[in-house]
Amino acid sequence: xxxxxxxSADRTSxxxxxxxxVLAENLARLDEIAPSWLREQGVDFLVIGCPxxxxxxxxxxxxxxxxxxxxxxxxxxxxxxxYGKVLDPDPAISSLxxxxxxxxxxxxxxxxxxxxxxxxxxxxxxxxxxxxxTLAWMVEANGFVWDAPSFYHSRGVxxxxxxxxxxxxxxxxxxxxxxxxxxxxxxxxxxxxxxxLLAAAAAVQSVDRRLQSVIAPPAPLDPATDVSGADDWRVxxxxxxxxxxxxxxxxxxxxxxxxxAGALQPYASAAxxxxxxxxxxxxxxxxxxxxxxxxxxxxxxxxxxxxxxxxYEGFARxxx
Ligand SMILES: [Zn+2]
Numbered sequence: 073x074x075x076x077x078x079x080s081a082d083r084t085s086x087x088x089x090x091x092x093x094v095l096a097e098n099l100a101r102l103d104e105i106a107p108s109w110l111r112e113q114g115v116d117f118l119v120i121g122c123p124x125x126x127x128x129x130x131x132x133x134x135x136x137x138x139x140x141x142x143x144x145x146x147x148x149x150x151x152x153x154x155y156g157k158v159l160d161p162d163p164a165i166s167s168l169x170x171x172x173x174x175x176x177x178x179x180x181x182x183x184x185x186x187x188x189x190x191x192x193x194x195x196x197x198x199x200x201x202x203x204x205x206t207l208a209w210m211v212e213a214n215g216f217v218w219d220a221p222s223f224y225h226s227r228g229v230x231x232x233x234x235x236x237x238x239x240x241x242x243x244x245x246x247x248x249x250x251x252x253x254x255x256x257x258x259x260x261x262x263x264x265x266x267x268x269l270l271a272a273a274a275a276v277q278s279v280d281r282r283l284q285s286v287i288a289p290p291a292p293l294d295p296a297t298d299v300s301g302a303d304d305w306r307v308x309x310x311x312x313x314x315x316x317x318x319x320x321x322x323x324x325x326x327x328x329x330x331x332x333a334g335a336l337q338p339y340a341s342a343a344x345x346x347x348x349x350x351x352x353x354x355x356x357x358x359x360x361x362x363x364x365x366x367x368x369x370x371x372x373x374x375x376x377x378x379x380x381x382x383x384y385e386g387f388a389r390x391x392x
Contacts, residue, residue: 089371092149092351092380093387096121096162099130102137105384107144113387117147119217119380122207123165124154135211142212149286151217155203156189156196158268161219161288169199178224178231181251186224191268192236201275208279215284216276217318218269222290222300223261230299237264253299261301266311273313287311288318288353292339293331305342316349317342318380323356323363330354330366333373340374352376359386 093115095105099122110118118141120134127134138148152159154167156176170177170187176196177185189196204216224231230253241249241260250257273285289302297303309317319339323330343350352371356363359381371379381387 087377089368089376090116090378092117092119092378093384094119094121094151094353094380094382095384096382097384099123099126099134102130102133105137105388107137107141107146110141111144111146115146116378117149117214119149119151120213121161122150122152122211124152124167124169124203125165127152127207128168131210138211138213147214148212149215149217149284150207150211150213151219151288152204152207153219156200157187158189158191158196158200158265159219159221160188169196173199177234179234179237180224180229180231181233182229183233186231188224188231190232190234190236191221191223192232192240192264193234194236197268197271201271204272204275205279208276208283213283215286215315216272217286217288218272219288220290220320221265221269221287221302222297223265225296225299232261240264258299258301262304262307265301266307269308269311270313273311277313284315285313286316286318286351287314288320288351291320291322291355293321293335305339306345309342309346309348314348316351316377318351318353319374319376320353320355323354323366328358328360328363330363330370333370336370336374340376344375349378350374350376351378351380353380353382355382356386357383359383 091114093110095118141148153161153165156169157167174185176189176193178188178190180186233249238249245256269287276283287308289308290297290300319336321330340350352367352374354367367379
């Protein structure tokens with residue numbers, strides 16, 4: 073590794089941790105990124121954010137960039153965003169689908185449609201699978217990241233109670249879908265999201281069976297995740313479509329520190345128990361050298377095979 077690489081300080085004898093960088097900039101700005109420079113800095117793979125509304129216009133640029141990254145020796149994982157918002161890493165990312173297919177949106181516990189498609193609606197599933205197949209076909213990649221899958225939940229209002237969810241639930245449980253988030257409903261939502269993720273993995277593998285799926289559930293230690301439908305790592309790890317799970321973490325508090333390995337160990341163990349690889353994914357606003365070291369130590373404690381850094385801008389600023 074050359075230059076002032078952030079990742080060149082690893083001198084332990086343990087297996088080398090792979091380093092990933094998230095590119096969540098506008099696809100139109102991909103031309104400003106030099107894959108060969110990233111490779112020189114010790115980056116092994118890229119997670120490329122693919123917002124639905126941008127992919128429509130920038131697919132060719134995205135495909136060209138991915139090919140250039142491959143030539144530089146970087147693996148590429150595509151992270152679709154928008155696309156009905158079942159995957160919702162960033163609430164600010166829009167989805168044209170939501171405006172054109174209002175009849176497939178989740179219905180909340182007050183009976184209103186929310187700005188998210190229902191993963192149990194077959195019309196949405198068909199469109200989503202088709203969109204992912206197209207993306208997999210257009211852009212040469214090594215895999216897909218399914219980022220922050222979740223059902224709608226806000227201030228005690230939850231979804232989904234659409235006709236498909238009602239029918240599926242009562243067929244499985246033998247009684248109507250309750251009005252409150254009972255244990256059975258929470259479990260139904262978990263199984264529904266897991267089937268959605270399985271369908272997503274199958275869709276891209278129908279184009280190329282080597283395409284790996286990485287599930288990045290919403291941040292595990294965040295209480296909001298408990299009602300997202302993606303809170304049970306034993307369920308997600310058992311998903312036969314997934315090759316890896318990503319543990320999404322943000323440094324917190326005045327010291328801008330990462331959580332202890334002990335708090336995260338149950339998640340790492342759930343992944344390991346199903347033979348799934350673990351990525352430690354750090355959503356840091358500032359990539360300080362101490363944080364890089366701390367992240368590496370934590371990743372080793374959890375036996376992660378990769379660390380993913382979300383701050384490309386901060387990483388690039390270190391170039392000088
Ligand atoms: Zn539904």
